[in-house]
Amino acid sequence: MADRVRVGIVGGGRIADLNKIGWLDHARGEIVAVCDTDESTRSARAAEWSCKPYEHLEGLLADPEVDAVEILTPHHLHASQAIAALEAGKHVSLQKPPTMSLAEYDEVAAAATRAGTVFKVYENFMFYPPHVLARQIVDEGGIGEVLSVRIVTAAGRMGTGQGWEVSASSNAWRLDPSLCGGGMMTFDHGFHCFQMGRMFVDAPVEAVHAFINVLELGPGTQIDAPSLISWRYAGIPVRYGSWEIVASLDLDVMSEYYVSDDRIEIRGNSGIIWVNQCSGRLLEEAPVVHYRDGVVRAFHRVETDWAVSFRDATFDFIDAVLDGGQPHLDAVEGRATLAFALAAQLSASEHREVAVAEMG
Numbered sequence: 001m002a003d004r005v006r007v008g009i010v011g012g013g014r015i016a017d018l019n020k021i022g023w024l025d026h027a028r029g030e031i032v033a034v035c036d037t038d039e040s041t042r043s044a045r046a047a048e049w050s051c052k053p054y055e056h057l058e059g060l061l062a063d064p065e066v067d068a069v070e071i072l073t074p075h076h077l078h079a080s081q082a083i084a085a086l087e088a089g090k091h092v093s094l095q096k097p098p099t100m101s102l103a104e105y106d107e108v109a110a111a112a113t114r115a116g117t118v119f120k121v122y123e124n125f126m127f128y129p130p131h132v133l134a135r136q137i138v139d140e141g142g143i144g145e146v147l148s149v150r151i152v153t154a155a156g157r158m159g160t161g162q163g164w165e166v167s168a169s170s171n172a173w174r175l176d177p178s179l180c181g182g183g184m185m186t187f188d189h190g191f192h193c194f195q196m197g198r199m200f201v202d203a204p205v206e207a208v209h210a211f212i213n214v215l216e217l218g219p220g221t222q223i224d225a226p227s228l229i230s231w232r233y234a235g236i237p238v239r240y241g242s243w244e245i246v247a248s249l250d251l252d253v254m255s256e257y258y259v260s261d262d263r264i265e266i267r268g269n270s271g272i273i274w275v276n277q278c279s280g281r282l283l284e285e286a287p288v289v290h291y292r293d294g295v296v297r298a299f300h301r302v303e304t305d306w307a308v309s310f311r312d313a314t315f316d317f318i319d320a321v322l323d324g325g326q327p328h329l330d331a332v333e334g335r336a337t338l339a340f341a342l343a344a345q346l347s348a349s350e351h352r353e354v355a356v357a358e359m360g
């Protein structure tokens with residue numbers, strides 16, 4: 001058995017700054033190659049990571065030193081690149097949303113089965129320490145039976161000096177549904193929130209209803225907000241979840257990353273959990289608050305750096321490759337979240353409730 005995983009990173013753009021962390025921090029991980037069609041990005045990343053640059057994916061996949069491939073490219077490329085990497089016998093970590101359709105997804109999953117290598121859908125909110133703590137409180141029975149999950153996202157004001165610089169090229173493909181697969185909030189960012197919708201309830205989502213508004217911001221620039229997506233979990237008792245996206249485009253959100261404020265409220269039959277932080281920060285409040293039996297527990301000391309969720313998602317992949325386990329979002333679980341996300345898109349376009357089973 002190999003003692004480390006040598007990765008080739010495909011796509012050295014904005015998010016590579018967070019995806020790299022796990023590879024640099026894990027004692028058994030190493031970045032050995034980068035592939036990016038943009039020459040300046042490719043050479044800058046090769047210099048930064050002291051690794052081999054490849055212009056074309058074929059070159060990187062033919063490199064015997066590359067054990068695993070991390071795909072960080074625009075969504076329309078995910079399926080073909082993942083299949084090529086799996087057919088080359090590589091382990092694959094594929095950034096969310098894994099593909100733009102379930103048909104594409106099933107081709108990737110079939111390639112993973114044929115390859116027999118590790119395949120992970122990379123979703124990091126599920127590793128964000130406040131979310132992990134909330135799930136732990138649920139597991140300990142801290143709110144009794146979970147009855148409701150409510151998520152709110154505020155897309156905040158850009159260009160205030162808060163948050164990351166996001167290049168025009170990084171935004172451009174997100175504004176084209178044929179490259180992104182859907183809107184930048186409800187489909188691109190959405191994969192995280194649909195995963196959160198699934199994270200705290202141990203029952204599948206069976207039906208979805210979505211209002212998705214497209215707000216024109218200027219020529220060729222739009223945001224799919226305000227939007228309101230609700231869903232029903234299977235089984236008894238009847239339980240609903242919801243995700244609201246508010247276009248608070250003049251709201252200052254403090255952040256070292258994206259200027260987006262994501263909050264989650266999880267209600268049970270005997271308690272409530274509030275998760276007040278994610279990539280953005282608004283109020284000086286505890287990141288996790290738990291209420292039960294007249295007692296409020298405010299968790300001030302939980303790690304809140306959003307980058308940690310990326311580190312731990314990468315660690316999950318490296319450990320699965322070396323220790324022979326399943327990564328946390330494997331082919332089956334990744335499909336369930338994608339089907340949920342696509343059901344919301346279908347619901348909004350057809351103005352009706354959609355059963356997730358309809359998605360195939």
Ligand SMILES: NC(=O)c1ccc[n+]([C@@H]2O[C@H](COP(=O)([O-])OP(=O)(O)OC[C@H]3O[C@@H](n4cnc5c(N)ncnc54)[C@H](O)[C@@H]3O)[C@@H](O)[C@H]2O)c1
Nearest residue numbers: 011012013014015035036037038041072073095096169170
């Ligand atoms: N987990 C998260 O929170 C999170 C946040 C942002 C982005 N993402 C995901 O990461 C992925 C990349 O997003 P980004 O914001 O870094 O995009 P980006 O546009 O900043 O970077 C994409 C990079 O891919 C390169 N590229 C384009 N075509 C290529 C090809 N054929 N072969 C190799 N490289 C190619 C581009 O030159 C660019 O450097 C997407 O799947 C996105 O949804 C995830």
